[in-house]
Amino acid sequence: MDYSEYLEKKRGVSEAKQAATRCWAVVIGHLILPPVSSLYYAAKTNFWKPFWWGTGVAVACVPLSLVDMGITMSIAPPLTSGAILVTNAKSKRRKLEVFDPEQADAIVYERSAHAPSDPNWRTK
Numbered sequence: 001m002d003y004s005e006y007l008e009k010k011r012g013v014s015e016a017k018q019a020a021t022r023c024w025a026v027v028i029g030h031l032i033l034p035p036v037s038s039l040y041y042a043a044k045t046n047f048w049k050p051f052w053w054g055t056g057v058a059v060a061c062v063p064l065s066l067v068d069m070g071i072t073m074s075i076a077p078p079l080t081s082g083a084i085l086v087t088n089a090k091s092k093r094r095k096l097e098v099f100d101p102e103q104a105d106a107i108v109y110e111r112s113a114h115a116p117s118d119p120n121w122r123t124k
Contacts, residue, residue, distance in 0.1 A: 019096050021044075022101050054077040061077065
């Protein structure tokens, strides 16, 4: 396997991990502990865009938070990060033609290095 094949396989696993994201867990995590939840999902799926967008929105909300006592700061960044994560998960599911996260988990397993190399391993 050369480097381009390795990168293609890594990209496929990353897309499958993004499709395996449970949207209900993203919403609950962003309601309870937004910065940690955003960082956790970014590291788990190797998709850092929601984390950086949420951080950027938080920085942009700092001047406004002095006026509205932090209400905007507590709503806008988690909403931005969570919306990007949920939208990305749903688009990756459509791209991979899977219905739910469990099917995407199976794709992650099959594309990872831990999967057996024999394609008929389930029938034995």
